[in-house]
Amino acid sequence: MLKERMAIRKGEWTKPTAGLAPTHVQANLVIVPKKHAYDFLLFCMRNPKSCPLIEVTDAGSYTPVSSAPDADIRTDIPRYRIFRHGKLADEVMDITEEWREDFISFLIGCSFTFENALRAAGIPLRHIENKQNVTMYETNVPCHGAGDFQGNLVVSMRPIRADHVPAAVQITSAFPTMHGAPVQVGYPEKLGIKNLQAPEYGDPVEIKEDEIPVFWACGVTPQLVALQAKIEIMITHAPGHMFITDLLDSEIGR
Amino acid sequence: MLKERMAIRKGEWTKPTAGLAPTHVQANLVIVPKKHAYDFLLFCMRNPKSCPLIEVTDAGSYTPVSSAPDADIRTDIPRYRIFRHGKLADEVMDITEEWREDFISFLIGCSFTFENALRAAGIPLRHIENKQNVTMYETNVPCHGAGDFQGNLVVSMRPIRADHVPAAVQITSAFPTMHGAPVQVGYPEKLGIKNLQAPEYGDPVEIKEDEIPVFWACGVTPQLVALQAKIEIMITHAPGHMFITDLLDSEIGR
Incomplete structure (x- = not known):
């Protein structure tokens, strides 16, 4: 074993x-x-x-x-x-x-699966470097409910350097059964996220000037x-x- | 509508x-x-x-x-x-x-979805040209059962010209939620298929000398x-x- x-x-x-x-x-x-x-x-x-x-x-x-x-x-x-x-x-x-x-x-x-692939491609992930939990938010995007199970999508967010965004989308798209491509790039307010520094789960993370917040569907949902x-x-x-x-x-x- | x-x-x-x-x-x-x-x-x-x-x-x-x-x-x-x-x-x-x-x-x-994509990429599909039903076989590959639902995988087969096989794999891989990549290329006997000209469902199809039989998981399963x-x-x-x-x-x- x-x-x-x-x-x-x-x-x-x-x-x-x-x-x-x-x-x-x-x-x-x-x-x-x-x-x-x-x-x-x-x-x-x-x-x-x-x-x-x-x-x-x-x-x-x-x-x-x-x-x-x-x-x-x-x-x-x-x-x-x-x-x-x-x-x-x-x-x-x-x-x-x-x-x-x-x-x-x-x-x-x-x-973890797509994060390993991102890092292997030279795309750094700040929450891992800082040994923190990834930043997560509740959104205003409703899931497709089933019986008693109803609720909104939770997303994780990683700040990605603008020139790394295309590769980050490509790499995570290759794992369609492991959250896949991001659900959104760069517009937190369209997901109902008011303050990037006040996540519902995980730790807040710095977003540098040349970085864009990228949002993936999250297994906390x-x-x-x-x-x-x-x-x-x-x-x-x-x-x-x-x-x-x-x-x-x-x-x-x- | x-x-x-x-x-x-x-x-x-x-x-x-x-x-x-x-x-x-x-x-x-x-x-x-x-x-x-x-x-x-x-x-x-x-x-x-x-x-x-x-x-x-x-x-x-x-x-x-x-x-x-x-x-x-x-x-x-x-x-x-x-x-x-x-x-x-x-x-x-x-x-x-x-x-x-x-x-x-x-x-x-x-x-139909991945067949449209194959044809758009210039990969001909003989059963469509011949206006026949695609060739399908029962295999000896067991599915993962659930309760009363138990049985073997059914595959569809399309003869693909050898030099088209890589593109056919790539194109169908891009539809992971629509049968995805082939389950096998070229070895029908390993799937328990004894006679390619005697399919369990659909119509038999000619396989030319420069062609390889390629097998995809089938929705008949x-x-x-x-x-x-x-x-x-x-x-x-x-x-x-x-x-x-x-x-x-x-x-x-x-």
Whole structure:
């Protein structure tokens, strides 16, 4: 088994997973009971840019058979959050005790994949250089809702030097199943973002004079929408503490 | 409303839709009752190359709000097939009488989109020149199953001149949500295809000496798998009689 995942399972690694097992696809986790799974799956399908699905497990199974067949969803993430009726109830390092036969796990793509590709192409990313969390905003752009799951798009923003913008669009377009091309370049107010220095999530970031704010659909969207639906129980990874799959960045989006 | 769709609704066009409303995305239709919808949706999600979803309607709604908001799923297809317990029960031009409040419609991409792009790039397609149906085979490659929906991949095959193969791969790769890149080039026996001249669906096609058989995932896969599941009722379009959406080929796969 992937040694980094084994270290997480043994409790030897309890920190965020950024930089861990580089070139391996990392994933967001959302677990919901089966009665909510159809609507949540439909929400993801209707909003593929913000909710790129890597895998959906069978009900009651904690094995992601396609993306990490020797993994255990209940133990292989450094830190989990348990939400009840839309409120954070607990943060734990193992959810074996909580597991139910009707649980379905959704693994959703994370921007680490395209960020690696951007940096490999010589496009610097300030939040990584500053060891901060990426800047994220709630927008006024409605997602396509499904049943109880309704809400607005969340975007991440990275300041990109003007002459790097075309390459940044090209490179991220090559990962259509990992958020893909930006949703917008340069006009935050058209997304309903009033103050770039007051993001709803993550850390604010400096935008230099020769840089343009570029906005990508963000994987926080489905979590936020699931929270707003106030379902009886939902379990996610803790921010930054992702699930590491066996898939390679180079296999994604083909 | 799109005039071609209006002609279909009025019963003035009852033939196959190939060549109708060119540049508009056409779609396969599969209608299943809500109790089967989660498994069918999960099957499509787990097999995105053969089952590229364009839209899934809300239960009981016959309006595809994203892809053709003024359309009526019950009347706007020239010809429908009604299957009961996996057997063809009827072929009709209107399903208004059959409609149920628990029906969910799946619109699934069709290869017309990438075929238009291939031909625009000067890559001829013999089945179109011969006014025949594309050649299709059942393979021995298992799909990722979901609940009752289990089965093997169906592929379409087009003979491509050897020097055109790289461009054919590049062009179809640009439509990841419309079957995307080929699944294989040149080795039918590795897919379990014993005799290229005996396809399971469509018409056999000549393969000239300087040509290579190229195989793409095929939208017949989900229909076949749904049939094999022998659910109590399933309604589809009749082969070649597709649903014409408002979406343009140029909008797809972004």
